[in-house]
Amino acid sequence: MPELPEVDVVRAGLAPAVTGAVVTSVEVLDERSLRRHVGPAEDFVDRLVSSRMLAPMRRGKFLWIPLEPPGSSALVVHLGMSGQVLLRAAGAEDPLTRIRIDIAHPTEGALRLNFVDQRIFGSMAIDELLPLGDGEYIPSQVAHIARDPLDPRFDDAEFLRRLRARRTTVKRALLDQTLVSGIGNIYADESLWAARVHYDQPTATLSAVKARQLLAEVRTVLNRALLEGGTSFDAQYVNVNGQSGYFSHALRAYGQQGRPCERCGRPIVRESFMNRGSHFCAHCQRIR
Numbered sequence: 001m002p003e004l005p006e007v008d009v010v011r012a013g014l015a016p017a018v019t020g021a022v023v024t025s026v027e028v029l030d031e032r033s034l035r036r037h038v039g040p041a042e043d044f045v046d047r048l049v050s051s052r053m054l055a056p057m058r059r060g061k062f063l064w065i066p067l068e069p070p071g072s073s074a075l076v077v078h079l080g081m082s083g084q085v086l087l088r089a090a091g092a093e094d095p096l097t098r099i100r101i102d103i104a105h106p107t108e109g110a111l112r113l114n115f116v117d118q119r120i121f122g123s124m125a126i127d128e129l130l131p132l133g134d135g136e137y138i139p140s141q142v143a144h145i146a147r148d149p150l151d152p153r154f155d156d157a158e159f160l161r162r163l164r165a166r167r168t169t170v171k172r173a174l175l176d177q178t179l180v181s182g183i184g185n186i187y188a189d190e191s192l193w194a195a196r197v198h199y200d201q202p203t204a205t206l207s208a209v210k211a212r213q214l215l216a217e218v219r220t221v222l223n224r225a226l227l228e229g230g231t232s233f234d235a236q237y238v239n240v241n242g243q244s245g246y247f248s249h250a251l252r253a254y255g256q257q258g259r260p261c262e263r264c265g266r267p268i269v270r271e272s273f274m275n276r277g278s279h280f281c282a283h284c285q286r287i288r
Helices: 004-018 041-048 156-165 170-175 185-195 208-227
Strands: 022-028 057-059 062-067 073-078 083-089 097-105 109-117 123-133 136-139 268-273 276-281
Touching: 004 057, 004 062, 004 083, 004 097, 004 109, 004 208, 022 041, 041 123, 062 123, 062 136, 073 083, 073 136, 156 208, 170 185, 185 208, 185 276
Parallel strands: none
Antiparallel strands: 022 097, 057 062, 062 073, 073 123, 083 109, 097 109, 123 136, 268 276
16 A cells, blocks of 8 residues: 555645646546545536645645635545556546546646546545644544654654553554554564564553654655655556656565565564564564
8 A cells, every 4th residue: 555655756746737727527437436525426526626726735645635715625535555646648548547637727738637546445535624723724534644754743752652652562553543644564664674673562662762763764764765756566556657666676674575684684574464464674673
């Protein structure tokens, strides 16, 4: 599933093309991609056509495009496992397109957004915006999601307090989107390897120093992935132009089972974890 870097790459790619654009037409080709929209497909189309888009926003793995007037509603996009928002020339077609949105931009002219989703776990929806104060708004569907570590308003002290107060293990905590958002399996494994923390370390046993180090490594890993355009293992994650990210060549733990750890040379191992896998160095990342 796309994580924070992949979603933010899509947001940044959309921003120049959709900010200030007017929706000229919408075609829903598969209503399963509206599972999070409250109402029928006709309601989605009617509310979106003729609306003016504002600058795209993101929290964690959720992306939304606010609509005028500011603070009223937004087009919420969740990429799921294989969702893609492709920015195309007017009239362009893509296989497995579930929703087509044609827009007219004041300087870029006519463009098309194709929402492509092979596995149909992603979705689009029109949702109301809720005020957070200081001119900040968030879709009601995203309100339960915590801020992410790259958010300027992320509260380090509150996160660290809540992390160490949890009765769970550290990777489960990192994947809890109500505690901290945007981190999935890939970047959790990479951050834990960098901080030398075992994925099954109880959160209550993390020292204050180690917890701060882990948060710092999370930010470092996310920022490095952003610079590389995210992580792509196949064609299911691409940016708005259909291009893959390149962070996969820099992975040090995730997917590296059997290869030598860059620190100690011992093999990276993989263990089953929450119906997926955890990748770590058994020597460098011991339970303390």
